[in-house]
Amino acid sequence: MSLTNSILCLFEITDPNLIVTGISKERCSTNQRIHVVHATLSYQLLKCPHCGHKSLIKNGTHMSHLRLGTLSGGRYEMHLKRQRYQCKDCSKTCGAKTKLVNRNETFTHNIKHQVIVLARDMLTSKEIAKLCGISPSSVQRILNANIHLAYRVKHLPENLCFDEFRSCNHWMSFNCCDAVSHRRIVTLKDRLSKDIIDYFEARFSVQERAQVQSVTIDMNAEYGSFIHRLFPNAATIIDRFHIIQLAGRALDNERTQTIRTIQDKHSRIYHILKSQWRLFHLDEIKVNDSKAVYLRGINEYMTQQNAIDLALDAFPRFRSVYQTYQGILSAIHQKDANAFQSLLTNYQPTSNQMDITINTFIKNGSALLNSCRYPFSNGPIEGLNRKIKALKRNCFGFRNIDNFFIRISLIHE
Numbered sequence: 001m002s003l004t005n006s007i008l009c010l011f012e013i014t015d016p017n018l019i020v021t022g023i024s025k026e027r028c029s030t031n032q033r034i035h036v037v038h039a040t041l042s043y044q045l046l047k048c049p050h051c052g053h054k055s056l057i058k059n060g061t062h063m064s065h066l067r068l069g070t071l072s073g074g075r076y077e078m079h080l081k082r083q084r085y086q087c088k089d090c091s092k093t094c095g096a097k098t099k100l101v102n103r104n105e106t107f108t109h110n111i112k113h114q115v116i117v118l119a120r121d122m123l124t125s126k127e128i129a130k131l132c133g134i135s136p137s138s139v140q141r142i143l144n145a146n147i148h149l150a151y152r153v154k155h156l157p158e159n160l161c162f163d164e165f166r167s168c169n170h171w172m173s174f175n176c177c178d179a180v181s182h183r184r185i186v187t188l189k190d191r192l193s194k195d196i197i198d199y200f201e202a203r204f205s206v207q208e209r210a211q212v213q214s215v216t217i218d219m220n221a222e223y224g225s226f227i228h229r230l231f232p233n234a235a236t237i238i239d240r241f242h243i244i245q246l247a248g249r250a251l252d253n254e255r256t257q258t259i260r261t262i263q264d265k266h267s268r269i270y271h272i273l274k275s276q277w278r279l280f281h282l283d284e285i286k287v288n289d290s291k292a293v294y295l296r297g298i299n300e301y302m303t304q305q306n307a308i309d310l311a312l313d314a315f316p317r318f319r320s321v322y323q324t325y326q327g328i329l330s331a332i333h334q335k336d337a338n339a340f341q342s343l344l345t346n347y348q349p350t351s352n353q354m355d356i357t358i359n360t361f362i363k364n365g366s367a368l369l370n371s372c373r374y375p376f377s378n379g380p381i382e383g384l385n386r387k388i389k390a391l392k393r394n395c396f397g398f399r400n401i402d403n404f405f406i407r408i409s410l411i412h413e
Contacts, residue, residue: 007037011068011076012110015098017043018080034075034133037068041096042083051090059086059093066101067134069110075133078108107134107142115142120410122387124395140403147406152203153185158213160234161381162223164191165388168401175381175388179216182380184412189401193222200230216376217367218242219360224367236367239378240332243371246357247328248281253353254321255280271298272311279304280311283333284326321354337372387411 007020022038045056061081068076083096101108111132118128125136132139159179167173167189174188174196188195200209212231217223219242227236255273262270272279275297279287282304289305298307312319324347331340344362349355361368371377391411398404 010071011037011108013100015041015100017041017096018098018100028075032075034077037076037078039078040081040083041098043096045085045094045096048085048087048090048092049094050092051087053087053089055088056085056094057088059084062095064101065106067107067111069108069114070132073131073133107138112142112146115139116146116410119143119407122391122394122407122411143406143410144403147409149405149409153183156204156208156212157181157183157185158211159376160185160212160215160231161376161378162215162217162220163378163381163385164220165385167392168398168404171401173401175385177381177384179214179376179380182383184384187405187408189405191222193226197226197230214370214374214376216374216378216381218378219246219364224364235370235374237370237374237376238364238367240371241377241379243361243368244329244332246360247325247354250353250357251280251321251325252277254318257353258315258318268298268300269311269314272307276307279308280322280325283329317350317352320350321352324354324358331372335372337369340369340372384412 007023008014008018018039018041020037020039024036024038026034026036028034040061046054048054048056062084064080064082066078066080068078070076080098082098084093085095086093097103099109111134114132115128115134118131119139123131125139128139129136157178157180161177161179163175164172165175171189172191174186174191176185176187177183178185186199188199209231210233212234214235214237215223215227215231216237216239217227218239224236227234255277259270259273262273264270272295276295287304287308289303292301292303294301295304295307308322312322324343327343328340330336331343344358344365347358349358388408388411391407392398392404395407398407
């Protein structure tokens with residue numbers, strides 16, 4: 001293989017009319033050392049592109065400075081001499097063209113591809129610019145020119161997930177994905193109900209929206225107010241994690257209030273409630289009642305069940321909250337909608353923190369029970385939001401929300 005072919009293969013250049021004449025190292029105006037590939041572009045042009053006559057003659061060359069992709073870091077350029085032609089009939093000129101670069105541009109397709117690949121790896125614009133030997137503003141211009149946000153997806157899936165995330169300037173943005181394939185459907189700049197309604201009604205017909213069978217949401221009441229309007233045949237599902245989280249917060253609030261009533265801060269009960277709070281969040285099935293273990297904070301060997309019983313026997317009010325929490329936990333884990341319905345129906349208020357949680361569950365009764373009837377959850381969209389948060393953290397935040405959404409579309413492809 002010739003030296004010319006080897007150099008062209010390294011940069012993935014396939015133009016047969018391009019010939020490399022040499023390689024050198026130079027310094028640019030910023031005193032940065034650059035690698036320069038010298039080449040010529042010439043071929044026989046028969047007809048004038050302006051008048052169509054076969055009266056072209058060679059008319060010198062034009063030097064073009066093209067930016068190539070990087071091989072091992074640094075900046076690579078190609079000084080390309082393009083053959084110029086002049087027509088004897090119309091006196092107009094034209095030049096040799098190449099598919100290596102678009103018209104009136106200096107960045108080759110190779111370096112644009114490198115920028116997009118590095119952007120998918122959630123690198124900052126400065127890091128991409130340093131690796132490719134270009135400026136950060138050029139990186140953003142390449143992304144803006146080559147990445148276009150889709151107007152809508154081709155087909156609306158049957159099962160959707162709704163959630164929000166913090167985007168730019170403390171705004172909360174809306175995110176939607178397919179609950180089965182985990183494919184992102186849309187990301188909106190804000191989570192206002194009117195904007196979400198306008199998006200789906202303007203882009204999807206009534207027949208398309210009627211095919212949606214379920215929408216999984218968190219405890220956000222705004223979503224539940226318009227889901228039936230957008231998707232008339234869809235069942236609203238509240239994510240199981242948020243149900244357990246809300247019940248767990250009520251348990252923790254009651255435990256904290258119970259701790260404040262204990263006068264002896266060195267007692268065994270105080271240390272159990274204070275340091276071994278994780279035991280009260282365990283499912284009863286997973287609590288160890290046979291093997292004694294060393295419990296830090298208490299500094300004693302005892303079974304986990306014994307530590308729980310000591311706290312519950314001392315405070316009957318906390319016991320009722322704990323039993324309600326375990327009932328919710330068991331119904332969710334076993335996906336028993338009847339047991340959950342029975343718990344909500346037979347619950348007796350005792351003026352504790354769990355009363356507020358149960359009232360919230362009763363208000364969202366059908367959506368809450370659907371979490372036990374359907375296998376879907378908000379796990380897929382939480383995973384997408386986790387990627388968005390990682391991108392935002394790696395890039396130290398974004399000031400321009402349009403640039404942020406372009407980067408989001410890249411990592412979700």
